[in-house]
Amino acid sequence: MQKLLGAWGKLVSGNAANGLLQLAIFAIAAQALELAALGVIILIQAYVRVVDGLLNFQSVNVLTNFMADAQEKAGPDRLRGLFKAGLFVDFGTAVFATLVALLCLPLADQLFGFGEDWLWFAAAYCLVILTRTFGAIEAGLRCFDRFGAISLRPVTASSTILFASLIVWVTSGTAQTLLIVWLCAEALANIAFLIWSMLTLRREGLAQLKGANANEAIQGSRNFWQMMWQTNFTYGLRIFSQEGDVLVVGALLGEAAAALLKAAKNLAALIGQFGAPLHRASSVPIARFVAVGETGRAFGFALKSSLGVAALGLIGTATMLVLTPFVLTTAFGPEFEPAYWIVIGLMLAKVLYLAGAALPPMMLALDIAKQFTTMILLGNIAFFGVLFALISPLGLVATVFAHLAFEAVWAIYGWSVTAGKARKAATLP
Template sequence: MTKIRGRARALRKAVTAESFRRRYANVGHLLSGNAATLVIGLFAVALTARALGPHEYGILALVISGAQAIDSFVNFQTWQPLIRYGADLDDEAHRDELMALFKYGLLLDMAAAITGWMIALGVTAIAGFLLGWEPAVYATVLTYSLVLLFRVNGTPVAILRLAGKFRATAYLQVLGVGARLIGCAIAFAMGGGVFAFAVIWMTTQILSQLLLAFAAWRELRSRGLHRLDKASLKGIRARFPGIWGFTWSANFSLTLWSSAQQLDVLLVGALTDPASAGLYHIAKRIGRAVQQAGAQVQAVAYPEIARLWQAGAIRAFRNVVLQTEMLLASAGLALFCATLLVAKPVILLVAGKAFAGAAPLLVVQMVAVTLVLSGSIARVALLSMGRERQIFGLVVLSIALFFATAALLIPRIGPMGANIAHIVLGSVWLLGLSILLKSGLAQARREDERAASSCEQSPAADRCADTLRHDAA
């Protein structure tokens, strides 16, 4: 009983801590923006689906998923190394380092954007020739691929997250999806086809990217860090040891992970038909909107987690990770229970009777979303601990099992096979992350104990002990 009371007091202390309140105030802003984006986005999806029907909506879904798949393969996800190496840098004391770091990320983003667009052009030419596409299909694919040229979002995201500008990040996305809804409403009223809706989705995604880049530029300008063209990249690897390896490792890891999130629609379309891909995409749009909530919480927690680990505050690091994981797991479970009750009415309301078959897909997909949601904070915790190689190995295993399951089940049971494959992926992913995190924390404790033992034998034992106590706070 005494132990239980002690834990209750510790929990109350954590809940009233200033950092806890600030963290979840930021989470509140992001989730509010995400909720508004979800609602407005569902109206846009509803208008698109009702205007096009399952077959043509499936074609649009394949075009969008193809561009997203290319982006996931070439995108460096530069926000990860920028946050990890920039979390403890100060504007005044480390001005040159910060500017070099942001320039490094921006150049990688630009190179990835141009490469992705060129790959899209090549893939379109080859696929069109082999499959005998009509000119209208060429026009749709080539037009939508322009969105890849503007996918320079990793560095702006890192800048805003490091600055704690989560409110701006949250509500900028609402403007982009709001513009999409207006465009879809106009196209719906005028009887627009696949090409018209592809142009609308492409244009509004570019608008969102430009708004994000402008907000990041304004933030840098207010801090006197906006002249990135003057920053020197000479010796960048010496100034930030391991940054190049971390960048590539994080890129490979997320590229593989994204392959399951982006190629699944294409896989369903290839192994079944466009109409089935359309049903699957409708369910996935709703499920992924929920998963984005986890990404928003991760966005708030990552800079703080990285700073705590670099400061050696292991206990505080563990508490933040556990608190946030419990929040996400509880939210995921609650959303799954809600989905059981409202999946079919929501699908009918959003897309109409033609898409009723997407309701059971949505229910099963929410199981996979809950699993992935529960492990999202453990992943960034392991990145902060320098365990990117172990994460990469776990990603390889999880993705291999996903594609094996999908290839086996989709031809037999259709789109539901892709959802079951996602559950397999999420289960292996969550279990593996839990094992890696537990192992990493145990190793950190052993190292602290060895440091404390060495400290006791040191001639300056009192000063050493004071330092250790400060680090553990």
């Protein structure tokens, strides 16, 4: 547990810094642009994230599980083979996702109304997907306990984007200019991180990949492709609900409403920063516990750590009750004041998410990826069912109930099936 807290602390510090940087970036954009123009940028980014999440199959979660198992039971040859296989998945699906995003852009314009003036800029922004290829890289860094290195990527990217945004704001650049600057800044930061991480992993022993046997490593990893498809499909569905509300709000309520929702989600994301680090830091110890037959210990480890970060999330939400009005009106602008209760509601939804933050690595380690997919699918059904049922009478408030519905399904269903599987595995001889 002490090792987990150390890794979690490194990741939280990086995520917290990144969350604050993201708020600063949004504040600059809100000050520099009209609400409607900012809304168009938000819609383009949401469209790219949805396509990226659905089709860019990053291998991090599956690969972390198998690489941790290889460290315990196999040797460096299998480790290198798995890493090489992950790189092929990461870069191959990134290219595919980019092509789909470009081809479907005219349809997206009809649905969300970017406008002809934005199409070429939106097409250029789709290219950022090509640099979002961190799956195998992050899995390797996790297995060698390089969590500080993992936390550097979002902070570096956000710092670069913040600096570029300041230049656009000071020079009174257009909204289109801001979007292209964000593209270039993120792409350069991502590429720099990929190069630096590869050099780091080479020093840890993940070298001579050209001679590594990826096929042999995959064959020695039970249900590799099944878990890869199911896990990435599941995370694609998760991204669909995380970003889909912005697209729905933009299409039905307009670009300005999409900007208000994004402001609320950016603030609520500060609470969620506790979750992703736990997910990452707990994946290796959970996989190792299960690999040596200590399933009950793995379950207790996952449950206690999730409830701990959920408690921190409640404390953070109580604090933000006081700070949110200042941030909305002073940092973003007075037109964002109506988003106050949306922020608080979304923060409470994040607390529910934190209560299941260690579920993904736990379910993956127990080889119940199908149930994980079912959990996310049920959550999406609840999410979009509530959203479409309430958006007409309640407007933006409907998004709060939609997120609460998703996270309630996530926590209740996820822990019930995981407890049953862990109990059954613990009774086996």
